[in-house]
Amino acid sequence: MKPKNPFLPGAGPIEPDHAPATIEWSARSQSGSRKPVNDDSWLAFASDLNGADLLEPEGVQSLHDHDLIFAVSDGMGGGNAGDQASKLLLETLSTIIPDTFKTAAAGMHPDYFGHMEKAIAQVHDAINASAEEDEAKKGMAATLALAWFTPENLYLVNVGDSRIYLHREQNENSETRMLTLDHTFAWRKFHRGEINERQFRSHPRRSALYQVVGSGRQAVTPYVAAFSYQPGDRFLICSDGLIDGLWEKHIHSAFSTNLDSTSSLADSLMTRAITNDGSDDTTLITLAVHETAE
Structure with missing residues (x-):
């Protein structure tokens, strides 16, 4: 699926007419109460012609010289397989x-959709290959939610039920929207309005994923989209x-x-989520787009 803009009008790829934005971020991760190993992983890195430069859990960087990529993955599988799959x-x-x-250096415009789909396919094969080599890793798999900021656009990809939300202030009103989709039939029913949020949260197949990275499946079909932030x-x-x-x-x-x-947003979300439940591993990255002074 390749919608240029899942929710916002006029949000296809654009050429920048302003200074590249600055991104602020904060990452948090905590193991759930029902098991000692945290199967979640998160990643933040700056990407340029020289490769990837891993970033700290807190920071602020401009998009002037590089792209910024942020991702969360929830691993699945017995033993330590889930932990290893997400990493x-x-x-x-x-x-x-x-x-x-x-x-881009060769003078061609990158195909971001195609590149992301190819990357996910490669990771999918790598996880399956790793599982085939070790019986203890059989069935290892992971979800993914990834946000890729370029100076022009945000490109996003998700597989499974890890999510990306956008919060935007508009004329004294604010709106929070889920930009990804959960790869479950229960979420489809919720998204279509066939069940309400309470029914979705208690649905017996809420966590039954029909798309994951790995798990021995032949192929994976990620959800990809782009819009202008x-x-x-x-x-x-x-x-x-x-x-x-x-x-x-x-x-x-x-x-x-x-x-x-x-940072305050990340702490608030994490504290309330752990207080209300906390049984599963909990990982988040909060981000803010700031205008760069010229």
Whole structure:
């Protein structure tokens, strides 16, 4: 699926007519109460012609000289397989994504959709190959939610039920929207309005994923999209552990009441999610787009 703009009008790829934006971010991850190993992983890196430069859990950087990529993955599988699957997925992506700069350096416009789909296919095969080599890793798999900021656009990809949210202020009103989709039939019914949020959260097949990276499946079909962000936009990337403890209204409220920094927003979301549930691993990255002074 390749919609240029899943929700916002006029949000296809554009040419920049302003100074590249600055991105602020904060990342958090905590193991769930029902097991000692955290199967979630997160990744933040700057990408340019020289490759990937891994970023700290907190920071602020301009998009002037490089792209910025942020991702969350929830691993699945017995033993430590889930933990290894999510890490392998993100580590492999950090080596593949910078290849777009080689395309640009050659004078061609990168095919971001095609590049992301190819990258996910490569990671999918790598996870399956790793599982075939070790019986203890049989069935290892992972979800993915990835946000790729270029000076022109945000490109996003998701597989499974890790999510990306956008919060945008518009004329004294604010709106929080989920930009990705959960690859479950229960979410489809919720998205179509056939069931309400309470029914979705208690649905017996809420976590039954029909798309994951790995798991021995022959192929994976990620959801990819692109739209133009703007200064003031804020984002949340998270694993399903966060959603276990937060309803949609709680996420909107956190965005609306934690305006000073991505750090305060991340702490607010994490604290409330863990307090309300906390049984599953919980991982999030909060992001804010700032205008760069020229």
